[in-house]
Amino acid sequence: MKRLLLIASLSVFALAVNAGDKTPKGEWIILVGGPSLKQWEQYKAQPHDHWWANFVRAARLxxxxxxxxxxxDAPITWLVYKQGYLDRQPQENQDLIGLIETVRDKFNLNLVWFKNGDDVINYLNAGRDRKSQKVAGFEFFGHSNKACFMFDYSSNVDSSAKSFLHESQLRQIRGSIFARNAYIQSWGCHTGEEMSEWWYRATGTKMIGALGKTQFMMEELPILTSPGGKWVTAPEKLPKTN
Incomplete structure (x- = not known):
């Protein structure tokens, strides 16, 4: 049911865009984290990222x-954690950077490579003239926990990250950069349990986040997978299950 409600809300958003009704004006920013590596994940009961393009595919959809x-011609920017795909290339024997660039060309995107959370904050605040072009939308596709976006999860360190955007950094984002009715969502796991509240306190805008885990799919946007999971903008706790 929660999945159907989210799909319905996105459909309503698309209709609103076409009707010009309450549509946020400005740049849409898609933040894409990197995949994990087999060397850290192969022996886990539920390994992550069998497919290198988990996050790229969802962002493309x-x-x-x-x-x-x-x-x-609407301004859409992809911020992509480049090192994660450079590190994954030997495992895939493919030019992953080149494949991502084909998405840029197909959809007329502004593709920006980043290294860490500071780069993300700097682009949000000053990647464009925010007096004339606000941030209309901001969405994250990647690994996360309740307190941060993890751009290189299980790439450099097993089950952890060295490149991230932590909730304690969010106060560096200027709330004035966002357009009225800006749409903000994290499609990663657990964001709604804590980080969404920190985002609101820092920016004055609401970020939709998951209560529980999400799963990235091939032909649709990520879905909720935890019992009792749902999309929220204020922190909640998952109900206990027997």
């Missing part, structure tokens, strides 16, 4: 929706 609603 969302971008397709945005292009349909916003039009071919």
């Amino acid at each position: 969302r971008t397709d929706q945005l292009r349909e609603g916003l039009g071919p």
Whole structure:
């Protein structure tokens, strides 16, 4: 049911875009984290990222929706954690950077590579003239826990990250950069349990986040997988299950 409600809300958003009704004006920013590596994940009962493009594929699906609603020339930027895909390339024997660049070309995107959370904050605040072009949307596709976005989860360190955006850094983001009715969502796991509240306190905007885990799919946007999981903008705790 929660999954259907989210799909419905995104459909309503698309209709609102086409109707020009309450549509946030400005730049849409898609933040894409990197995949884990086999060397850290292969012996786990539930290893992450069998497919290198988990997050890229989801971001592409969302971008397709945005292009349909916003039009071919609306400013959409992908911020992508480049090192994660450079590190994954030997495992795949493919030019992953080149493949990501084909998505840029297909959807007329502004592709920006980043290294860490400071780079993300700097782009949000000053990547464009925020007096004339506000942030209309900000969405994250990648690994996360309740307190941070983890850009290199299980890439450099097993089950942890050296590159991240932590909730304690969010106060560096200026709330004035966001457009009225800006749409903000984290598609990663657990964000709604704590980080969404920190985001609101820091920026004055609401970020939709997951209560529980999410799963990235091939042909649809990420879905909730934890019993009792739902999309929230204020912190909650998962109900206890027997």
